Amino acid sequence: MTTFVLIPGARCGPWHWRLVAGELRGRGHDVVTVDLPCGDDSAGLAEYAQAVTAAVGDRTGVVLVAHSFAGFSAPLVCAHLPVQLLVLVTAMVPAPGExxxxxxxxxxxxxIRAEAAAREGRPPDGEAGLYFHDLSPGRAAEAAAHWREQSLTPASQPWPLSAWPPVPTRHLLCRADRLFPAEMLRRVSAERLGFAPDEMDGGHFPMLSRPRDLADRLERYGRSSSLP
Known part of the structure; x- marks a missing residue:
């Protein structure tokens, strides 16, 4: 059994991880879906990391899974918890002080997002197109209905670490991600993490469009990270 800690991105909460959480629990794993204080103007990156730490409690050997904006706060958690593996899913990779x-x-x-839209012969995307273009209309509407208020406080705070934490890390991008285009994340991962990301099909929310495929990936990551 692996303990997976699923951290949502901006404007998101445990609801957005529920399908993957159900998949992983059904396979016998322990799953923590974190509820971040995203609507609290007094909460910044440090408070987001504290919320993750509090949700994990006394669990050890956890696999942190960070979606999108959580790429800024999840590395901070590694100083406070015994993290076995950090998995970035269509996530931002910060540089020191950024x-x-x-x-x-x-x-x-x-x-790069605008160049990709022009190359593919489509107009620049609105919100639904950026986030949910590969979801069914019903699921896209449901996902949008579960958006949360997002404070701008953490967006203006410099990333406080001087380097990426010394924790095994995987970066998983989605080839059809319109918010963070794959060509951009490939370069960012190489420059800032020093390795090429893994890739799967889907857009920015694979936990909603391909929950079983994403759970398969996370389960394999968890198994490989526990090997001696």
Whole structure:
């Protein structure tokens, strides 16, 4: 059995992880779905990391799974918990001193996103297209209905670490991600983590579009990280 700690991205909560959580629990794993204080203007990156730590409690040897914006807070957790593996899923990879809002300019994310739309012959995406283009209309509407209020406080805070934590890390991108285009995340992963990311089909929310495939990946990661 592996303990998976599923950390949501901006504007998200445990609901967005529920399908993957159900898959993993059905396979006999312990799963923690973290509820972040995303609507609290007094909560920044440190408080997000504290929320994860509190949710984990006295569990040991955990696999942290960070979606999207959680790439900024999950590494901070590694200083407070015995983390066996950190898995980034379509996630931001910060540089020391970089703010989340500054990340988009330094990675050229929005520029590359616009180039990808032009290359594919489609207009620039609205919110639904960026996040949920590969979901059924019903699931996309349900996902949007579960958006939460998101404070801007953590977006302006510099990432406080001087280097990536010394914890085994995997980075999983989705080839059809329109929010964080695959070509951009491949480069960012190579430059900032020093390795090529793993890849799977799907858009920015594989936990909603391909929950079984994502659970398969996470389970394999968990098994490999526990090997001597």
């Amino acid at each position: 703010t989340p809002e500054g990340w988009f300019a330094s990675t050229r994310c929005e520029e």
